Amino acid sequence: MFDIGWSELAVIAVVALVVIGPKDLPRVLRTVGQWIARARAVARDFQSSVDEMAREADLQDVKKQLDELRSTNVSELIEKHIDPKGEMRQAFEPPKELSHDPFSGDNGRPTPYVPPPAETVADTPTGAPAADDTPAIAAIPDVVPPPTDAPPAEPPPTEPPTAPKPPAGAA
Numbered sequence: 385m386f387d388i389g390w391s392e393l394a395v396i397a398v399v400a401l402v403v404i405g406p407k408d409l410p411r412v413l414r415t416v417g418q419w420i421a422r423a424r425a426v427a428r429d430f431q432s433s434v435d436e437m438a439r440e441a442d443l444q445d446v447k448k449q450l451d452e453l454r455s456t457n458v459s460e461l462i463e464k465h466i467d468p469k470g471e472m473r474q475a476f477e478p479p480k481e482l483s484h485d486p487f488s489g490d491n492g493r494p495t496p497y498v499p500p501p502a503e504t505v506a507d508t509p510t511g512a513p514a515a516d517d518t519p520a521i522a523a524i525p526d527v528v529p530p531p532t533d534a535p536p537a538e539p540p541p542t543e544p545p546t547a548p549k550p551p552a553g554a555a
Contacts, residue, residue, distance in 0.1 A: 404412050467473060 400412070401409060463473075
């Protein structure tokens with residue numbers, strides 16, 4: 385900071401010793417040391433104030449960046465980077481010619497739902513024709529018997545095997 389070498393410090397010390405005198409020199413050096421300590425404290429305080437202001441400014445910048453991130457649509461951003469031209473999105477959309485009911489005959493407009501009439505087959509007695517001359521559905525007989533929880537039947541017993549007969553000449 386100050387370009388003062390050892391030779392300049394020696395000259396200053398000799399001049400101070402001659403001008404101030406050896407008796408008052410320790411008191412003057414102590415006072416100069418206190419001033420230097422106060423100057424350093426003020427400089428340290430100033431530096432910490434500047435650092436604190438810089439941190440607050442950085443915190444405000446960080447807060448601003450966080451607010452920007454919160455307002456960012458992440459899915460749109462990812463889609464923009466992965467599929468910038470929208471080719472993949474178009475590949476997964478159904479073709480326009482299949483987006484309507486091909487059997488409607490209304491040129492792409494869906495046919496409206498018409499509820500059944502109030503009198504249904506269930507309201508007619510069994511075996512009697514319905515109001516629109518369709519036969520009522522009778523109960524369908526069970527063709528396959530329902531399953532039971534009984535264990536399967538055991539196979540019929542077989543005759544026990546007979547013992548082999550000894551040869552005729554061996555007795």
